[in-house]
Amino acid sequence: xxxxxxxxxxxxxxxxxxxxxxxxxxxxxxxxxxxxxxxxxxxxxxxxxxxxxxxxxxxxxxxxxxxxxxxxxxxxxxxxxxxxxxxxxxxxxxxxxxxxxxxxxxxxxxxxxxxxxxxxxxxxxxxxxxxxxxxxxxxxxxxxxxxxxxxxxxxxx
Numbered sequence: 001x002x003x004x005x006x007x008x009x010x011x012x013x014x015x016x017x018x019x020x021x022x023x024x025x026x027x028x029x030x031x032x033x034x035x036x037x038x039x040x041x042x043x044x045x046x047x048x049x050x051x052x053x054x055x056x057x058x059x060x061x062x063x064x065x066x067x068x069x070x071x072x073x074x075x076x077x078x079x080x081x082x083x084x085x086x087x088x089x090x091x092x093x094x095x096x097x098x099x100x101x102x103x104x105x106x107x108x109x110x111x112x113x114x115x116x117x118x119x120x121x122x123x124x125x126x127x128x129x130x131x132x133x134x135x136x137x138x139x140x141x142x143x144x145x146x147x148x149x150x151x152x153x154x155x156x157x
Contacts, residue, residue, distance in 0.1 A: 003052075003064040004122055007142060010113040011133035015102050018129075019091035025103075028081030032145040039145070040077040043090075047074025052145075059138015060122045084108070084148030098126050108151030114142055 027041040039050040047070055053063030069077075078085075086109065091102040098117050105112040114136070117126060136142045141150065 001063055001065055002061050004061045004119045004124075005116050006060065006119065006135065006137045007139075008115045008117075008128075008135050008137075009133040010102055010115050010131055012131045014131040015091060015093050015100070015115070015129070018093045019102075020094060021090075021092040023090045023092075025086070025088050025090050026078075027086045027144065028078045028084070029145050029148060030077065030081055032082055032148060034140060034145075037145040040074055040081060042071065042074050042078070045071065047071050049074075049077070055138060055140075058122070060119075082148065084151070086144050086147060093129070095129055096127050100129070100132075105147070105152065108153050109147050110153065112147075112152040 023044045025041060025043050027039055030038040030040060035054045037052045039048075039052070041048045041050065046068060048066055049069050050064065050066040052065075055062045085107070087106045088103045088109070089106075091104070093100045093102060095117075098119075100115045100117050102113065102115040105114075115132060119126070140146050141155075
């Protein structure tokens, strides 16, 4: 239940032509504390509840527990969430033996595109596609739980 991932900004739209899957995601947070968050997500036609712990010092790993719930349960729980919602499309792109999940954000976070790659160890190597930009692993302002509080549109240019 430990998730190890690295996160990057995306510098071009080239990934869209490579995507093998595209899913609409809406999510809110019952708790968005940095030490622990509880997320409710609608991913396509499936609902989820996810609990995440605090990130390690280097930002690469943290506890994550997720359970599928019904759409009706997810919609009901979303009504109880803190103010702010995340609306995004997730693209999945295969790169050698890895899959990048690229989130294109909308609404208050429009213009932000972030790619994540899950790894089996913190030292695992992977190929970086040309469209991958600056690494932002461990930078809390790019956590979805923080984007509801401080949306991308409010960031200074």
